[in-house]
Amino acid sequence: MIEKIYAEAGFGNESFFSTEIEKGNREFRIKGFVLPKKFRDVYLRFWIFRRTFIISSCDGFVFGKKGKNKFKFLFGIGGFGR
Numbered sequence: 001m002i003e004k005i006y007a008e009a010g011f012g013n014e015s016f017f018s019t020e021i022e023k024g025n026r027e028f029r030i031k032g033f034v035l036p037k038k039f040r041d042v043y044l045r046f047w048i049f050r051r052t053f054i055i056s057s058c059d060g061f062v063f064g065k066k067g068k069n070k071f072k073f074l075f076g077i078g079g080f081g082r
Helices: none
Strands: 003-011 017-023 026-031 038-056 060-080
Touching: none
Parallel strands: none
Antiparallel strands: 003 017, 003 060, 017 026, 038 060
């Protein structure tokens, strides 16, 4: 099963540097900046209340809605494998 890695730096997560790891339908977050072995994209993610806005080198501009009210401003690197 392929591991998706999202290393992020910014405000809104529990720590300034954090990494989200997805395996299948499970995901968890760890403190620290773990870079993926194979890079997919870099992105900026803004989450203001229930609205999200992502500028991604792979997906372009993405707008969305979430079920929670939060404030996040993150720079991230996405890819595969540790």
